[in-house]
Amino acid sequence: MFISFDQVTKTYGDKTQALTDTSFKVESGEFVFLVGPSGAGKTTILRLLIHDLVPTNGTILLDKLNIATLLKAKIPELRRQVAMVFQDFKVLFDRTVGENVAIALEILGKPPNEITKKVKEVLQLVDLTDKINQFPVQLSAGELQRIANARSIVGGPKVLLADEPTGNLDPTTSWEILKILREINKLGTTVIMATHNVDIVNSMRKRVISMKKGKIIKDEKSGKYR
Amino acid sequence: MGTFSNTWRHIRRSPYQAFAAISVMTLTFLVSGMFFLLSVGSTIVLKYFEQKPQIIIFFKDTKKEADVNELQDRLKLMDKVASVKFVSKEDALAIYKEQYKNDPLLLEMVSADILPASIEVSATKIEYLPDLANLLKKEADVSDIVFPEDVVNILVSWTTSIRQVGMLLVIFLSLVSLFTVVTVISMKIALKREEIEILQLVGAANWYIRMPFMAEGIIYGLVGSLIGWIVNVLILVYASPLLMPLFVGIPLFPIPLVFYAIFLAMMLALGTFLGILASVLAINRYLRN
Ligand SMILES: Nc1ncnc2c1ncn2[C@@H]1O[C@H](COP(=O)(O)OP(=O)(O)OP(=O)(O)O)[C@@H](O)[C@H]1O
Numbered sequence: 191m192f193i194s195f196d197q198v199t200k201t202y203g204d205k206t207q208a209l210t211d212t213s214f215k216v217e218s219g220e221f222v223f224l225v226g227p228s229g230a231g232k233t234t235i236l237r238l239l240i241h242d243l244v245p246t247n248g249t250i251l252l253d254k255l256n257i258a259t260l261l262k263a264k265i266p267e268l269r270r271q272v273a274m275v276f277q278d279f280k281v282l283f284d285r286t287v288g289e290n291v292a293i294a295l296e297i298l299g300k301p302p303n304e305i306t307k308k309v310k311e312v313l314q315l316v317d318l319t320d321k322i323n324q325f326p327v328q329l330s331a332g333e334l335q336r337i338a339n340a341r342s343i344v345g346g347p348k349v350l351l352a353d354e355p356t357g358n359l360d361p362t363t364s365w366e367i368l369k370i371l372r373e374i375n376k377l378g379t380t381v382i383m384a385t386h387n388v389d390i391v392n393s394m395r396k397r398v399i400s401m402k403k404g405k406i407i408k409d410e411k412s413g414k415y416r
Numbered sequence: 417m418g419t420f421s422n423t424w425r426h427i428r429r430s431p432y433q434a435f436a437a438i439s440v441m442t443l444t445f446l447v448s449g450m451f452f453l454l455s456v457g458s459t460i461v462l463k464y465f466e467q468k469p470q471i472i473i474f475f476k477d478t479k480k481e482a483d484v485n486e487l488q489d490r491l492k493l494m495d496k497v498a499s500v501k502f503v504s505k506e507d508a509l510a511i512y513k514e515q516y517k518n519d520p521l522l523l524e525m526v527s528a529d530i531l532p533a534s535i536e537v538s539a540t541k542i543e544y545l546p547d548l549a550n551l552l553k554k555e556a557d558v559s560d561i562v563f564p565e566d567v568v569n570i571l572v573s574w575t576t577s578i579r580q581v582g583m584l585l586v587i588f589l590s591l592v593s594l595f596t597v598v599t600v601i602s603m604k605i606a607l608k609r610e611e612i613e614i615l616q617l618v619g620a621a622n623w624y625i626r627m628p629f630m631a632e633g634i635i636y637g638l639v640g641s642l643i644g645w646i647v648n649v650l651i652l653v654y655a656s657p658l659l660m661p662l663f664v665g666i667p668l669f670p671i672p673l674v675f676y677a678i679f680l681a682m683m684l685a686l687g688t689f690l691g692i693l694a695s696v697l698a699i700n701r702y703l704r705n
């Protein structure tokens with residue numbers, strides 16, 4: 191899926207301008223890092239892409255569709271194609287690990303046996319197989335992070351927006367997650383990852399969009415964190 | 417997983433609310449069912465009396481048969497008379513024997529001699545009854561005139577009051593249970609705000625989010641109406657033997673099984689309707705978009 195931001199501005203309330211006249215394009219199948227200090231506007235960009243936020247100004251295109259003016263009834267469909275790993279995980283605390291991941295498939299109307307199979311596979315991928323029947327309160331922050339990651343990829347989205355998917359993870363586990371994201375990207379999924387992880391950004395040699403105070407200050411083909 | 421387990425989770429998490437919802441639904445259907453049965457029963461009794469020959473003239477033994485025949489012919493020619501039926505002493509005995517066939521003691525005491533002959537005159541309209549009665553009173557050798565207009569009138573007023581009181585109670589209780597279930601489901605929706613938001617963020621369709629709440633309302637309605645039906649049927653089954661002797665000759669007992677089935681289907685349908693209505697009201701109020 192082709193993504194384009196054209197002169198997008200997002201103002202929260204009256205004053206906080208989280209994004210100012212931002213324009214960029216992401217080709218289908220690209221892997222992009224979104225970096226910048228806290229409050230730069232990374233999360234804002236990702237939330238605009240799933241229509242969790244509506245831009246104050248400007249056009250956001252997904253292929254040819256302007257999602258700034260998307261019909262309400264079409265929002266669920268958008269979010270199935272464009273999945274997001276949320277910075278605060280957004281797991282359901284009254285459902286088990288397995289059930290949390292299964293949601294992404296249930297909403298697609300997949301048959302139960304396929305759901306069970308895929309949930310097992312993806313939990314193996316994020317190394318949570320032994321926690322499948324536990325509830326989130328029993329888990330560490332890093333384990334919650336991995337549930338969030340697993341849920342976002344299990345449905346096979348066209349675009350994956352990962353907001354700090356390695357936050358709370360030790361370096362080894364972080365690299366495991368990166369490996370998964372790269373794998374998915376190779377299979378054709380566009381990946382946009384917002385991160386503060388300098389090591390990962392610097393060693394991956396992928397496109398890096400650097401932001402500061404709601405503006406893009408640098409956009410490099412195989413960039414570095416700065 | 418799926419809708420049912422989600423719904424079950426909702427209910428299990430707050431058993432007191434579920435108990436309140438089901439109790440009030442049960443009460444509603446218990447009372448509604450009772451009034452329905454009363455109304456059906458009294459209607460059948462009323463129909464029976466309305467169709468019955470409306471005036472019965474009993475003759476003294478001194479009345480000559482020729483006179484009776486002449487009276488019958490005369491009555492048959494009148495506009496106000498629908499039909500005339502002669503019941504001889506022997507016929508009367510046969511009817512008596514049939515009615516009390518289970519009671520040998522009563523059967524022994526009676527012979528055709530002591531039962532009077534009679535004619536049953538039914539009028540084309542209930543209003544003609546007083547006229548006919550007055551006319552017949554002038555006949556010679558009449559021992560008694562039974563004039564059941566009063567019975568019908570009493571039954572009509574009973575049936576009407578049962579229906580009116582029943583209607584009011586049913587409407588009132590339905591509203592109470594509707595509001596109770598709306599409140600319970602609204603509370604659930606409020607408690608699950610975060611969960612709903614998360615489900616929306618991962619792309620759950622509206623129906624997926626609403627379904628567990630709908631199912632919850634439907635379950636309250638179904639369980640309430642089912643218990644209401646069971647209790648009503650138990651009451652009927654236990655009361656039947658006691659009531660039967662009171663309604664000898666009236667086609668009320670035994671109650672056909674089909675009636676129980678239709679009764680159940682009606683209750684379940686109404687329960688489902690009430691449950692859906694309640695959840696839709698709650699959802700529309702607290703779960704816009
Ligand atoms: N709901 C909100 N209401 C008001 N202001 C907000 C809201 N969300 C974010 N902001 C503001 O918008 C700006 C951009 O926030 P955003 O979350 O996009 O930053 P970020 O780059 O993701 O930061 P971090 O690295 O800390 O996650 C910040 O100044 C923030 O305070």
Ligand SMILES: [Mg+2]
Pocket residue numbers: 232233234277353
């Ligand atoms: Mg952020």
